Amino acid sequence: MLGAFAVGKTSLVQRYVNSIFSEKYQTTIGVKIDQRKVEVNGREVNMILWDIHGEDEFQKIKSSYLMGASGYFIVIDGTRKNTLEVGKKIQEMASDATQNAPWIALINKSDLKKEWELTQSEIKQLSENGWHIIETSAKEDYRVEEAFDEIARKMLGQQGKNPA
Amino acid sequence: MESLYIRGTNKGEILVILGDPVKFFGRELKKGDLLEYLPPFAALFPLSRKNIFLPNIQTETGIWVNIYLEHYASHIFALMIDNTKNALELKKKSQERNQEYLNNPKSNDI
Ligand SMILES: Nc1nc2c(ncn2[C@@H]2O[C@H](COP(=O)(O)OP(=O)(O)OP(=O)(O)O)[C@@H](O)[C@H]2O)c(=O)[nH]1
Ligand SMILES: [Mg+2]
Numbered sequence: 607m608l609g610a611f612a613v614g615k616t617s618l619v620q621r622y623v624n625s626i627f628s629e630k631y632q633t634t635i636g637v638k639i640d641q642r643k644v645e646v647n648g649r650e651v652n653m654i655l656w657d658i659h660g661e662d663e664f665q666k667i668k669s670s671y672l673m674g675a676s677g678y679f680i681v682i683d684g685t686r687k688n689t690l691e692v693g694k695k696i697q698e699m700a701s702d703a704t705q706n707a708p709w710i711a712l713i714n715k716s717d718l719k720k721e722w723e724l725t726q727s728e729i730k731q732l733s734e735n736g737w738h739i740i741e742t743s744a745k746e747d748y749r750v751e752e753a754f755d756e757i758a759r760k761m762l763g764q765q766g767k768n769p770a
Numbered sequence: 771m772e773s774l775y776i777r778g779t780n781k782g783e784i785l786v787i788l789g790d791p792v793k794f795f796g797r798e799l800k801k802g803d804l805l806e807y808l809p810p811f812a813a814l815f816p817l818s819r820k821n822i823f824l825p826n827i828q829t830e831t832g833i834w835v836n837i838y839l840e841h842y843a844s845h846i847f848a849l850m851i852d853n854t855k856n857a858l859e860l861k862k863k864s865q866e867r868n869q870e871y872l873n874n875p876k877s878n879d880i
Pocket of ligand 1: 610613617628629632715718743
C-alpha cells in the first residue's frame with residue numbers, strides 16, 4: 607500500500623483483512639504487515655500485505671520496503687488533489703524498485719464524491735494514459751474486495767477477468 | 771540491541787536465534803526457533819541483494835523493530851532484529867503534523 611499520508615491505506619487493509627473501519631486517524635509509522643488468503647481462479651493464495659506509512663514530512667518511503675514486492679496499490683484521496691501528485695512520484699520510484707511489478711491506482715473515499723477535488727475528466731485522462739484505476743471506499747466497503755482480487759490476479763499474471 | 775540470527779542450509783531451512791521474543795502472525799519468535807521461513811520477509815529472501823535494512827516494522831504487539839537481513843550465500847541468511855527502538859516519539863510528531871495539514875488543507879504542500 608503506497609501513497610501520501612491519510613489517503614486511506616490502513617483503512618483499506620483493515621476493511622479487507624478485518625472487515626472494520628474507523629473514522630479516527632492513526633498515522634502509520636514504518637510498516638504494518640498483514641495477510642489474507644485470496645482465491646484466484648480456484649487457487650488459494652496467501653497475500654502478504656505491507657501497509658506502508660504515507661509520505662510526509664518525517665517519513666520518506668524507502669526503496670528497501672518495496673523490493674521483492676509482487677505488486678502494489680498507489681492510493682489517492684479523491685478529496686485531496688495533491689495526493690495524486692504524491693502518488694505519481696511514488697509510483698515512479700516503486701516501478702524502479704519492483705522492476706515494473708503490476709500495480710493499480712485506488713482513488714479512495716468515493717463516499718465523499720461530492721467533495722472530490724479530482725474531476726472525472728482528470729481521472730479519465732489518467733485511464734487514457736494507461737492507468738488501471740478503481741474508485742474505492744474503505745468506509746462504505748465499496749469495491750475494496752474487488753481491488754484486492756484484481757491485484758492478486760495481476761500478480762499471478764492472470765489478468766483476464768472471466769474465461770470467455 | 772536484541773539479535774536474531776537466521777542461518778540456513780542449502781535446502782533453505784532457516785535457524786532463528788533471537789533475544790527478546792517478537793510476535794508476527796500469532797507466532798512468537800524466540801531464541802532457538804527453527805523456521806522454514808519468516809512469513810513477512812519471505813518475499814525478500816530470494817533476492818540476490820547482500821544486505822537489507824527494514825526500519826520500523828510494526829510487530830503484532832504494537833512495538834516497532836528494526837530488521838537487518840544479511841545474505842551470506844545461497845539460502846544462508848543472518849537476521850538481526852533490534853527491538854529496543856522506540857518509535858512513539860516519531861509517531862507523535864508525525865500524527866500531529868499530518869492532522870494539522872488535514873485541518874488546514876492550504877498548507878498541505880508536501
Ligand atoms: N470518508 C472516508 N474516510 C476514509 C476512507 N478511508 C479512510 N478514511 C479516513 O481517512 C483518514 C486516514 O485514513 P488511514 O487509513 O489512516 O490513512 P493512511 O493512508 O493509512 O494514512 P498514513 O498511515 O498516515 O499514511 C482516517 O480518518 C480514515 O477514517 C473512506 O473510504 N471514506
Ligand atoms: Mg496508515
